[in-house]
Amino acid sequence: MIKLRPVAVALVVLVLAVLRAEAQTTLRIGLAEDPDILDPTLARTYVGRIVFASLCDKLFDIDAKLNIVPQLALSHETSTDGREVVIRLRPGVKFHDGEVLDATAAKFSLDRHLTLPLSFRKPELAAVDHIDVVDPLTIKLVLKTPYAPLIAQLADRAGMMVSPKAATASGDRFGLHPVCAGPYKFVERVPQDRIVFEKFGDYWNKDQVFIDRIVYLPIVDATVRLANLKSGGLDIIERVLATDVKDIRSDPKLKLTTAIELGYRGITLNVGNDKAKGPLSQSDKVRQAFDLSLDRDAINQVAFNGEFIPGNQWIGPEHPYYQKAFPVRGRDIAKAKALIREAGITGRIAIDFMVPKGAENEAVAQMVQAMAGEAGFDMKIRVTEFATSLKQAEAGEYQAYYLQWSGRVDPDGNSYIFLKSNAPQNYSFYSSAEADRLLEDARAVDDPALRKAIYEKLTARILNDEPIVYIYHQRILIAHTVKLDGYVPMPDGLIRVVGLRLK
Incomplete structure (x- = not known):
């Protein structure tokens, strides 16, 4: 029998340890923000939902x-x-x-x-x-x-x-070390730096989990996220800029996947808690004029290379509950000015326009500012950190707020919490007895045809009152290395990790 010297034994152990470490696969996911608390009861951010997809x-x-x-x-x-x-x-x-x-x-x-x-x-x-x-x-x-x-x-x-x-x-400290029943379990979190999970050996569907560790890395700058993907520092990134689509499609090492989102991007108008009581909050005609001043197609083409879908409702044109009787109207400056005159407004209308920080957000805000300016609106852009903007919206400390909602599969999830009187995310402080009744009626029936008829009446009410000016529905853009197999784009934008493999 061959006997190894202690030094040789130590060397063999070291080599085996290195080989085992190299066999471990790690998926690195680039996020557009750092999530809030990792407690599904208390969490509220979209990026948090992406993380929960592997945890809970x-x-x-x-x-x-x-x-x-x-x-x-x-x-x-x-x-x-x-x-x-x-x-x-x-x-x-x-x-x-x-x-x-x-x-x-x-x-x-x-x-x-x-x-x-x-x-x-x-x-x-x-x-x-x-x-x-x-x-x-x-x-x-x-x-x-x-x-x-x-x-x-x-x-x-x-x-x-x-x-x-x-x-x-x-x-209430559960979110610091969450314990759920997902494919991966929590290891550590360093705020603004990383969130680390490892494969859960007793997962009920463990035969479909092929990656050992997942590291979520918040990188706010989309250009930096893409650079990290190209260099190999990341394996998949969410919220790719539409202006980067051509670059990604031309890179043989990368793959772009797309899906139309469930939600929307729009401008919430403070109609019920505007301390200044400006014309925008006091008159539906002024809000309609603001809507008519916007060219949704131009915003889509200039800011998003035509990748997104112009919209005017809380669900997109491809959704089964979309109301085709109310198509997107074209821009009409003459009618916008006429509505402002009918409202008895003279002079330019100053508006505090709160915009969450971000290249795309700010680009859209500047286009809105220019377009609305031609109708007589003076949009004063105020770029704000996203978390701060939510707090100010809840307090009514704004007049117009550019906001994205990631969306839910049922139309109730895109409407009730924003439009029902005193609902938790009714940042416009909108209140309408008719809208409240219709929102409740739509919750009480299962039949799709009956529900759609109710939502048609609600759509007519909201498009008249305009507490929210819906602008477009984004195409969810996610890029990943070609070494990643099994990724399926989903309309909620969440990165589901079960079934993924790294070659």
Whole structure:
């Protein structure tokens, strides 16, 4: 038998360790911002949803065709009167701390979403009166009133399951070390620098997880994100600039994927809490004039190389609930000026225009400023950090606010929270008894034709009152190295990591 000297043994051990380390695959994802808290109950940012896609599985998910599909749940059934929803859970699911996801744990997560102070999921589940445990793998949601968007809500953060043991122990600090039931578990977070996850060995769908570690790297500058992708410092990046599309498509080492977003970009107008009580907040004719001053096609061509889709509603033209009876109007400066005169306004109209920091945002804002200026609006652009802009919007400290909403699969998710009186994200402080009634009516019926008819009436009301001027729907642009296999673009823009491989 051959005997190795101690030095040789040490060398063999070292080599094996190096080989094992080299065999580890790491996916590096470039983010446009640093997420807020990693607690699905308290989180509110779009970029946070991207991170949650690898950390926290949901009861349901969506597919590329906007169908709602099972994830941690296997099925659901709604009672004839629409007031009870029975959900059957997938067996054999574990949280990252080894605890079992059963009906009691699912009830805990939903109750937490409903009761935790400062929960942003509470409004999304407001129709739920209580949750019953039917058997170890079945829960029943008892509703106060029928609620058509419920399953769609459970396909997002409201449906994310957290470990009862970890959440109870951590309290409001759970987001510092989250424990969920996704394909990857939390390792560390360095704010504004990185978020690191590693593969969870007991994941219920582990046979489809092929990458060992994921590192999320927030890089605010889109040009720098792309440079890191080209140099090999990143493997995939989100929110590519439309002006970089041609460059990426010509690079043989990169691949561009696209999908039309579920949401919109628009200008929210402060109609109900404008301290200055300017003409924009006091007259729907002035708001209509502002809308007519904008050339959506020109904005799309100049700012986005024609990649995006001009729009005038909270859902895009390809969505099944889009109201074709209200097409996008063309620019009409003469009519805009006439409406301003009808409103009794003379002289130029000064507007505090709050714009979140970012190259594309600022480019659009400057075009809006120039276009509206021709109709008599003096748009005073105020570039603001995004988190700060949200706080100022909540306080009504603005008159016009350029804002993006990532969107939800059900039209209720793009409308109710922004247009219902006193809703949590009603930054315009808009209040209309008719709009409130229609929003509630649309929640109470399941039949798509009936719902669409209700939304047609709502669309007419909103396009008259114009608390939000919808401008366009972006094409979600995600670029990655050709070494990455299995990536499927999704209309919510989230990077789903199950099934991805690195060659």
